[in-house]
Amino acid sequence: MAEPEKLADILHNAQRGRHTVPMLTAGDAPGLTIEDAYTVQAALVQLRLASGEQVTGMKMGLTSSAKMKQVGVDEPIYGVLTDAMLAEDGGVIRRADLIHPRIEPEIAFVLKDDLHGPATVRQALAAVAGVCAALEVIDSRYQDFKFTMPDVVADNTSASRFIVGTPVPVPAHLDNLGIVLEINGVVVETASSAAVLDNPARSLAALATMLARRGGYLRAGQVILSGGATAAVAINPGDTVRAVIDAVGTATVVVE
Ligand code: OOG
Ligand code: MG
Numbered sequence: 001m002a003e004p005e006k007l008a009d010i011l012h013n014a015q016r017g018r019h020t021v022p023m024l025t026a027g028d029a030p031g032l033t034i035e036d037a038y039t040v041q042a043a044l045v046q047l048r049l050a051s052g053e054q055v056t057g058m059k060m061g062l063t064s065s066a067k068m069k070q071v072g073v074d075e076p077i078y079g080v081l082t083d084a085m086l087a088e089d090g091g092v093i094r095r096a097d098l099i100h101p102r103i104e105p106e107i108a109f110v111l112k113d114d115l116h117g118p119a120t121v122r123q124a125l126a127a128v129a130g131v132c133a134a135l136e137v138i139d140s141r142y143q144d145f146k147f148t149m150p151d152v153v154a155d156n157t158s159a160s161r162f163i164v165g166t167p168v169p170v171p172a173h174l175d176n177l178g179i180v181l182e183i184n185g186v187v188v189e190t191a192s193s194a195a196v197l198d199n200p201a202r203s204l205a206a207l208a209t210m211l212a213r214r215g216g217y218l219r220a221g222q223v224i225l226s227g228g229a230t231a232a233v234a235i236n237p238g239d240t241v242r243a244v245i246d247a248v249g250t251a252t253v254v255v256e
Pocket of ligand 2: 059
């Protein structure tokens with residue numbers, strides 16, 4: 001592989017310059033493995049930290065068949081969330097800051113304790129302070145939003161913006177909650193929380209387990225996105241987007 005720092009630079013510059021780049025596997029790093037890709041992702045996050053951002057959470061991706069089908073990649077992946085990606089619930093994001101953004105409704109967890117993997121669903125839930133409705137804005141740095149699994153991992157799993165609603169205590173059952181994505185009051189996608197690995201708490205446990213393989217863990221206070229339950233939808237200036245999740249609540253953002 002080319003130097004991870006060099007590959008991270010390509011993606012960092014694309015994000016900051018709001019332009020796409022060819023897939024790394026199609027040019028600078030044809031033999032990029034998943035393992036290498038997580039090293040590139042870590043270097044990419046370092047570039048953000050060096051410019052003053054702080055890690056505030058993590059995200060799972062490709063945890064539902066709707067998402068796997070949309071992008072043609074069929075294994076869960078994870079990425080890192082920073083404070084610069086967080087938009088306020090009910091707040092505004094600017095289309096002009098982004099490349100070709102898409103939005104998806106998710107269930108998020110807020111942790112009250114550190115969580116080390118490998119973890120069971122029960123252990124994962126024991127570390128949870130609350131559950132929130134969330135929206136994730138993904139914005140692949142690759143042309144036409146097309147990538148292989150190592151490419152999307154290196155690109156911090158397309159992470160761009162996220163919005164979390166008010167946390168509520170963990171509902172008794174998380175495995176069959178209705179999830180609705182509305183744009184300008186019109187329902188554009190619906191799903192059950194079962195779409196996310198049968199239960200979004202399983203996604204949280206799987207994340208802790210995957211992180212443990214690289215010596216990482218989840219920290220108290222972090223927000224964890226469990227993965228989109230529906231396909232992601234393109235957003236445009238003027239859109240008001242809302243995720244509505246049974247027994248959990250809502251998260252809203254306005255695109256200007
Ligand atoms: C990769 C990110 C996937 C999710 O929730 O499944 C993701 C992508 O679709 O660009 O965030
Ligand atoms: Mg997502």
